[in-house]
């Protein structure tokens with residue numbers, strides 16, 4: 613008995629914890645306001661199903677309670693022994709399942725047509741975006757806009773404070789948004805660089821698994837209005853699964869075109885810089901390295917290189933001090949254990965800067981300077 617009571621109390625405490633979690637504060641009782649026609653249709657199906665099931669629930673429970681009350685034993689009610697011989701007794705076994713099936717098919721039919729719309733993108737030209745899941749960030753490549761690339765990573769509580777954004781956006785905000793123009797059809801091609809992830813933005817009515825080695829397709833049929841739509845990774849993808857939110861920013865067509873143009877200029881500049889045969893000074897590499905490290909490596913190894921949990925510390929570690937540059941580079945390029953490989957998502961200059969930074973920051977002071985051409989050679 614006492615054990616049962618304890619269990620009940622801990623269950624109540626658990627429910628209390630779940631209900632009071634700040635993460636839930638953002639959620640209402642219903643679906644988020646649909647932002648695309650297909651999301652509206654999904655919500656309509658949900659509402660239809662809810663109405664049908666509520667009506668059925670009321671009818672069924674009315675009959676159950678009425679029967680229990682009216683036909684209770686204390687009233688001296690005698691069961692009808694001939695029920696199965698009457699017309700209703702004979703046919704109810706057919707009529708009830710037929711009615712239930714009819715209701716099911718009503719729901720299934722509308723659900724099927726919406727599902728088909730979600731699954732099959734129309735064969736017409738539209739903006740195409742490759743969505744790549746990484747441990748633990750998102751990469752968006754605008755295939756039809758000249759391959760413009762966006763890397764999207766979570767904002768820490770400090771980042772939010774620095775940007776003057778409210779703290780309750782923590783776990784819901786990222787540095788670079790997935791920008792989309794309003795009113796345009798957009799096709800998404802989903803894949804992953806490492807493990808299973810899933811791209812999920814409820815307001816847009818889309819969710820798709822990101823599977824390494826496969827490409828899956830989803831599409832949206834035009835966002836209604838400008839605004840911010842938040843989502844998250846919906847497939848358990850490792851220790852930082854909860855730390856890869858998605859933020860879609862819908863902007864006017866013109867603002868989108870301007871943004872793409874700016875992105876192209878910045879990208880061409882970065883490519884030219886990375887491919888120049890320039891020999892970089894240590895200070896230049898350290899500055900670049902710190903920017904990249906803080907953004908891409910500090911999530912696990914910490915800003916001060918102190919690591920933690922399964923992530924080794926780099927400050928004063930043999931790998932980043934007395935160990936050879938080649939071994940150090942190899943791990944950054946190819947990954948190790950839970951550490952992802954960075955070869956494909958950083959260029960030679962960025963990798964040279966990061967390794968230089970790791971070998972000289974936090975008192976590591978090896979004096980080693982790694983040039984982009986060294987990275988190229990060890991790829």
Ligand SMILES: [Cu+2]
Nearest residue numbers: 809810845849
């Ligand atoms: Cu994920």
